[in-house]
Amino acid sequence: MSQLKYCQGPKCHTHDTKDRKRGPKDNKRNETRRRSSFYYLGGNACDMRCQSEWFEVYGSRALDHFGRTTEAKVLNKDNAWRNRRDWRAEGADAFYAYNYLTEERRPITAQQYNDDTNITPDGQLNI
Ligand SMILES: [Zn+2]
Numbered sequence: 001m002s003q004l005k006y007c008q009g010p011k012c013h014t015h016d017t018k019d020r021k022r023g024p025k026d027n028k029r030n031e032t033r034r035r036s037s038f039y040y041l042g043g044n045a046c047d048m049r050c051q052s053e054w055f056e057v058y059g060s061r062a063l064d065h066f067g068r069t070t071e072a073k074v075l076n077k078d079n080a081w082r083n084r085r086d087w088r089a090e091g092a093d094a095f096y097a098y099n100y101l102t103e104e105r106r107p108i109t110a111q112q113y114n115d116d117t118n119i120t121p122d123g124q125l126n127i
Contacts, residue, residue: 007033008041009050010057077101079123083113097125 006012012032013020020030033046040051073079080101086094095113097106106125112118118127 004034004036005038005044007035007038007046007050008044009046009053011053012046012050015049073122075101075123078125079120081119081123081125083108083116083119085113097127 009032013030016030020033021028022031023029033050035046038044038046040046040048041054045051045054077099080099081097082100084096084098086096092107095108095110097108097112097118098104106127108118108127112127118125120126
């Protein structure tokens, strides 16, 4: 069984919904949502509103922490890679890295397709 985790939305508990209510009838209070998995904010927020509120509060600080883009990035054949899946193909032929400038294809595993570890965040092949 997976561990429950809290939504990271800073105002999650302020949204008045039935599923956030906790406590006895005479002392109901709203609490931050807790789930085994979330779909927003990279698996850390319960919905788009909490994702957006997280960004309003922490987005600028996150950019400062990880480094802002200070000059134009340029698309070239070395950073034009994306993972693709051919839904008609079976087995090992189904997954490939595709360079959308050179149209080159390189086979990848289903695992690489799912976790994107074969491509750097800026689009370079990492295998
Ligand atoms: Zn939330």
